Amino acid sequence: MLYREAGDYKTSYEADSQTFPIAFDRYRYWFVLAVAFLVLPFLVNDYVVNALLLPFLIYSIAAIGLNILTGYTGQVSLGTGGFMAVGAYACYKLMTAFPDVNILIHVLLAGGITAIVGTLFGLPSLRIKGFYLAVATLAAQFFLVWLFNKVAWFYNYSASGQISAPERFVFGVAVTGPNTPAWASYLVCLVFVTFCALIARNLTRGALGRQWMAIRDMDIAAEIIGVNPLKAKLTAFAVSSFFVGISGALFFAVYLGAVEVGEAFGINKSFLVLFMIIIGGLGSIFGAFAGAAFLVTLPVFLKLIGVDLLGWPTDLVAHLQLVVVGLLIMFFLVKEPHGLAQLWRVAKEKLRLWPFPH
Amino acid sequence: MSEVQTGYVTEDGRQIGDVMLDLRAITLRFGGVEAIKNISFDIREGEIRAIIGPNGAGKSSMLNVISGFYVPQEGEVWFHGKKRPPVKPFQVARQGIARTFQNIALFEGMSVLDNIMTGRLNYTKSGMLAQAIWKGKAEREETENRERVERVIDFLEIQAIRKTPVGRLPYGLKKRVELARALAAEPKLLLLDEPMAGMNVEEKEDMSRFILDVNDEFGTTIALIEHDMGVVMDLSDRVVVMDYGKKIGDGTPDEVRNNQDVIDAYLGVAHDE
Amino acid sequence: MPADFYYGIEVVLNGLMAGVMYALVALGFVLIFKASGIFNFAQGVMALFAALTLVGIMEGQVPFAHLINATFGTEIHHFGWHVPALLAILLTVGVMVIFAWAVQRFLFRHLVGQEPIILFMATIGLAYFLEGVGDLMWGSNIKTLALGLPQGGARWIEDATAGLGGDDFYGFFIDKLDLVATLVAIVLVAGLIAFSQYTKHGRAMRAVADDHQAALSVGISLNFIWILVWSLAGFVALVAGVMWGAKSGVQFSLSLIALKALPVLMLGGFTSIPGAIVGGLIIGVGEKLFEFLVGPMVGGATENWFAYVLALLFLVFRPQGLFGEKIIERV
Numbered sequence: 001m002l003y004r005e006a007g008d009y010k011t012s013y014e015a016d017s018q019t020f021p022i023a024f025d026r027y028r029y030w031f032v033l034a035v036a037f038l039v040l041p042f043l044v045n046d047y048v049v050n051a052l053l054l055p056f057l058i059y060s061i062a063a064i065g066l067n068i069l070t071g072y073t074g075q076v077s078l079g080t081g082g083f084m085a086v087g088a089y090a091c092y093k094l095m096t097a098f099p100d101v102n103i104l105i106h107v108l109l110a111g112g113i114t115a116i117v118g119t120l121f122g123l124p125s126l127r128i129k130g131f132y133l134a135v136a137t138l139a140a141q142f143f144l145v146w147l148f149n150k151v152a153w154f155y156n157y158s159a160s161g162q163i164s165a166p167e168r169f170v171f172g173v174a175v176t177g178p179n180t181p182a183w184a185s186y187l188v189c190l191v192f193v194t195f196c197a198l199i200a201r202n203l204t205r206g207a208l209g210r211q212w213m214a215i216r217d218m219d220i221a222a223e224i225i226g227v228n229p230l231k232a233k234l235t236a237f238a239v240s241s242f243f244v245g246i247s248g249a250l251f252f253a254v255y256l257g258a259v260e261v262g263e264a265f266g267i268n269k270s271f272l273v274l275f276m277i278i279i280g281g282l283g284s285i286f287g288a289f290a291g292a293a294f295l296v297t298l299p300v301f302l303k304l305i306g307v308d309l310l311g312w313p314t315d316l317v318a319h320l321q322l323v324v325v326g327l328l329i330m331f332f333l334v335k336e337p338h339g340l341a342q343l344w345r346v347a348k349e350k351l352r353l354w355p356f357p358h
Numbered sequence: 359m360s361e362v363q364t365g366y367v368t369e370d371g372r373q374i375g376d377v378m379l380d381l382r383a384i385t386l387r388f389g390g391v392e393a394i395k396n397i398s399f400d401i402r403e404g405e406i407r408a409i410i411g412p413n414g415a416g417k418s419s420m421l422n423v424i425s426g427f428y429v430p431q432e433g434e435v436w437f438h439g440k441k442r443p444p445v446k447p448f449q450v451a452r453q454g455i456a457r458t459f460q461n462i463a464l465f466e467g468m469s470v471l472d473n474i475m476t477g478r479l480n481y482t483k484s485g486m487l488a489q490a491i492w493k494g495k496a497e498r499e500e501t502e503n504r505e506r507v508e509r510v511i512d513f514l515e516i517q518a519i520r521k522t523p524v525g526r527l528p529y530g531l532k533k534r535v536e537l538a539r540a541l542a543a544e545p546k547l548l549l550l551d552e553p554m555a556g557m558n559v560e561e562k563e564d565m566s567r568f569i570l571d572v573n574d575e576f577g578t579t580i581a582l583i584e585h586d587m588g589v590v591m592d593l594s595d596r597v598v599v600m601d602y603g604k605k606i607g608d609g610t611p612d613e614v615r616n617n618q619d620v621i622d623a624y625l626g627v628a629h630d631e
Numbered sequence: 632m633p634a635d636f637y638y639g640i641e642v643v644l645n646g647l648m649a650g651v652m653y654a655l656v657a658l659g660f661v662l663i664f665k666a667s668g669i670f671n672f673a674q675g676v677m678a679l680f681a682a683l684t685l686v687g688i689m690e691g692q693v694p695f696a697h698l699i700n701a702t703f704g705t706e707i708h709h710f711g712w713h714v715p716a717l718l719a720i721l722l723t724v725g726v727m728v729i730f731a732w733a734v735q736r737f738l739f740r741h742l743v744g745q746e747p748i749i750l751f752m753a754t755i756g757l758a759y760f761l762e763g764v765g766d767l768m769w770g771s772n773i774k775t776l777a778l779g780l781p782q783g784g785a786r787w788i789e790d791a792t793a794g795l796g797g798d799d800f801y802g803f804f805i806d807k808l809d810l811v812a813t814l815v816a817i818v819l820v821a822g823l824i825a826f827s828q829y830t831k832h833g834r835a836m837r838a839v840a841d842d843h844q845a846a847l848s849v850g851i852s853l854n855f856i857w858i859l860v861w862s863l864a865g866f867v868a869l870v871a872g873v874m875w876g877a878k879s880g881v882q883f884s885l886s887l888i889a890l891k892a893l894p895v896l897m898l899g900g901f902t903s904i905p906g907a908i909v910g911g912l913i914i915g916v917g918e919k920l921f922e923f924l925v926g927p928m929v930g931g932a933t934e935n936w937f938a939y940v941l942a943l944l945f946l947v948f949r950p951q952g953l954f955g956e957k958i959i960e961r962v
Contacts, residue, residue, distance in 0.1 A: 074748075076748055076751070076752075123947075124943055124946065124947050127946065127947050128943075128946050128947070130747060130748055131670045131747065131748060131751045132897060132946060134748075134751065135893040135894065135896075135897055135939070135942070136897075136939070136942070136943045136946060138890065138893065138894075138939045139936060139939035139940045139942070139943040141939075142935050142936035142939055143936040143939070143940055145935075146932060146933070146935045146936050149932075150929065150930035150931070150932065151930070267890070271755065271759075274752070274755070275755075275756075278752055278756075310701070310702075311701075312701040312702075313697075313701060315771065316697055316698060316701055316767070319763050319766040319767045319771065320763065320767065321763070322759050322760070322762055322763025322766065323759075323760055323763035323764055323767065324763075325756075325759050325760075325763075326756045326757065326758070326759030326760025326761070326762075326763060327756070327760055328756075329752070329753070329755065329756025329759065329760075330738055330753055330756040330757060330760065333742065333745075333749055333752060333753045333756065334738065334741040334742060334753075337745075337749060
């Protein structure tokens with residue numbers, strides 16, 4: 001009886017449709033938030049933040065975004081890297097054009113700009129379905145990366161073709177640039193993750209989320225019962241790109257500090273985020289976190305075992321990593337198409353009955 | 359409309375109203391195949407109207423025309439006395455026409471409750487931002503929709519499976535959930551495409567009772583396609599008979615039963631075509 | 632005629648040659664998609680893997696040498712022999728057949744009846760896996776493929792066309808390798824068509840492509856057909872890999888041509904072999920011409936995206952592709 005829902009009665013429909021209907025989940029959620037905001041900032045060091053926490057948080061936002069489009073609305077996108085680049089470059093242009101405006105607002109605006117671009121590239125989804133659309137999103141991926149590479153205005157005509165984030169402050173503490181303390185960059189990303197996850201959760205449990213899922217499960221029937229496919233798909237593209245844009249902006253400004261578009265936001269980034277939601281669980285916010293955590297820690301873990309423990313050369317471990325990731329993707333699609341999130345649900349079911357499973 | 363419409367009184371004493379939906383000379387082609395040939399009939403307010411005919415007669419295509427999924431090459435659809443311009447299916451749904459499907463079209467990835475809640479989409483007015491914050495109007499709407507949906511759930515006696523994923527339900531219950539989703543939209547006109555296909559006698563009785571109750575309690579106009587003649591004759595007020603895309607009969611169950619063309623079609627007299 | 636016009640023609644000719652290469656990869660996609668409805672994203676990596684394997688076998692490399700050395704502290708790299716090209720090709724075909732069997736046995740047998748998009752994502756996983764295995768087996772350094780295929784510009788074409796566009800025009804430059812690739816592609820397509828039209832297994836293959844259940848009911852083994860189709864696709868991948876590998880070295884970027892084959896398919900339709908060829912030619916000519924005419928104005932490298940954007944625009948107006956059938960949606 002470690003985990004229970006018996007006796008947890010609901011007396012109103014509001015209570016029944018809240019984010020965590022089971023009291024135990026609710027407590028755990030507040031506990032995790034409290035630790036993340038109040039305890040971790042005092043414990044973390046540079047290595048943990050840069051190798052694990054920042055990529056985890058930032059990829060979580062991207063994965064939530066892609067999950068809304070792919071997991072909830074059923075529109076597979078291979079353009080995530082391109083849209084992250086839009087967020088990054090929008091953020092860079094805003095930061096350099098309006099140095100006095102708060103960086104947090106720039107990041108949000110970068111998300112907004114990405115949402116507009118994403119909606120634009122989402123227009124073909126009204127006529128193209130399934131993997132035709134997946135291939136069509138490659139157009140966004142390659143075109144956007146090319147654009148940021150070739151049009152010098154986007155990188156302010158810098159000689160290297162790179163963009164690098166100038167130093168910006170929040171409450172007097174540097175959050176971008178070389179003098180940023182680890183805990184500050186961590187907290188900025190955490191704030192955005194919390195914000196994005198809450199919005200995503202609210203949207204997916206409400207009317208809009210049902211429209212998305214209806215389109216995903218059976219688009220023709222959805223339209224006949226009154227879902228406007230244009231609106232449903234385009235809002236999914238917009239919301240998804242908003243999140244992806246924010247993650248791109250953070251990835252550039254807070255995490256890397258300087259990026260070259262082809263390297264940071266190439267097609268492999270699109271696949272990485274897609275893999276996160278497959279492994280984590282399609283159509284689940286928790287899955288986005290789980291998948292991001294898994295694929296961020298996997299290389300660190302493999303390196304620890306392979307390079308540090310066994311003394312293998314790094315390129316060998318990198319190849320091995322490809323094999324492992326590929327195997328995992330196939331494994332999850334065969335055994336558990338709903339990913340880690342489903343494993344977690346099954347574990348909870350078992351816990352609920354434990355120790356009397358019959 | 360210029361002509362005066364009058365209703366009639368059914369055998370069991372229900373008052374039937376004016377013409378709600380009027381189909382005029384509908385012709386529908388797929389490439390060279392004429393699925394529907396120049397068919398006209400009407401559906402009156404409060405009526406239970408059946409469309410029958412052998413397989414491939416064009417019945418489902420007819421429903422698809424009504425719900426805007428197929429656009430007929432010729433003919434007009436009049437709804438509530440107005441000629442309907444070319445519309446998208448979701449706009450038809452918003453005018454108050456809901457339906458079920460011959461091969462169940464539920465959203466398999468969602469729970470029963472969420473499936474039925476999709477029926478309320480046309481009553482959701484709050485914008486994306488409001489929903490993102492989940493406060494005020496969005497939350498009120500959600501709760502109100504939920505109350506309506508719970509009423510439908512009670513009515514169809516599916517309380518126990520509320521939170522079950524639809525994919526796990528047996529066939530008969532799926533059919534019922536699909537009906538619930540259509541009812542949640544509080545339609546003026548309900549289209550049922552073979553609501554009893556593949557059911558056993560008991561399930562058919564249940565479903566017949568629900569259909570009669572819906573018509574009786576909510577005054578919903580119903581058009582249904584069904585193969586079980588017993589059910590059709592018992593339930594419906596008027597029957598349209600189709601064969602090879604043509605209308606071969608139209609009238610009360612008794613009239614249709616005695617129509618020579620209908621008897622020929624069902625007993626298989628040689629066609630001249 | 633102005634020289635620019637002839638330069639334009641040269642661009643078109645080279646585009647056609649590049650298109651043949653795209654078509655070769657697209658062909659493998661079509662084979663698998665027709666028979667099993669699987670959109671095989673791994674086709675490009677299969678080409679890379681096949682080419683790597685061919686080079687490895689020819690040069691007598693020890694498979695997984697890198698891994699073995701790292702694990703046991705040994706220093707083995709080569710068996711010390713060289714395998715003749717023809718035998719190596721046969722052995723590589725054998726490897727691809729084993730691969731086809733394994734894919735069927737361990738992956739797609741467990742995914743029967745899944746949605747196409749799930750199958751698609753599974754092949755993305757397969758692509759990663761195969762790429763990793765290829766690197767582990769043969770190493771990730773760039774390899775040259777020495778099959779003795781002719782290389783360099785075809786002099787006789789150059790000589791015959793020199794001076795067409797004025798004294799400064801040196802004649803059309805066409806790589807001999809491209810000519811060979813075109814010939815090979817023609818032979819390959821003819822062979823495939825002959826196979827599917829005139830042999831028992833070919834007919835069974837077409838039956839499966841038409842209707843799985845009906846094919847099952849007349850006693851065709853789906854499993855066998857799928858392995859056959861994947862083997863054929865593996866063979867096509869080998870041919871494509873050899874051609875591309877001979878042109879620009881066997882390296883990772885080879886697997887990226889698979890991405891280029893995707894817009895080809897979107898133009899040509901996923902189920903049409905002529906479509907794959909015509910689509911390949913259109914994309915090849917289109918991107919070369921676009922780069923020639925518009926590229927200089929926008930900073931070049933438009934080949935990176937032109938194909939996708941063209942396919943995207945095309946699809947918006949004709950979602951079923953050039954040769955695909957119009958889909959009537961039903962409820």
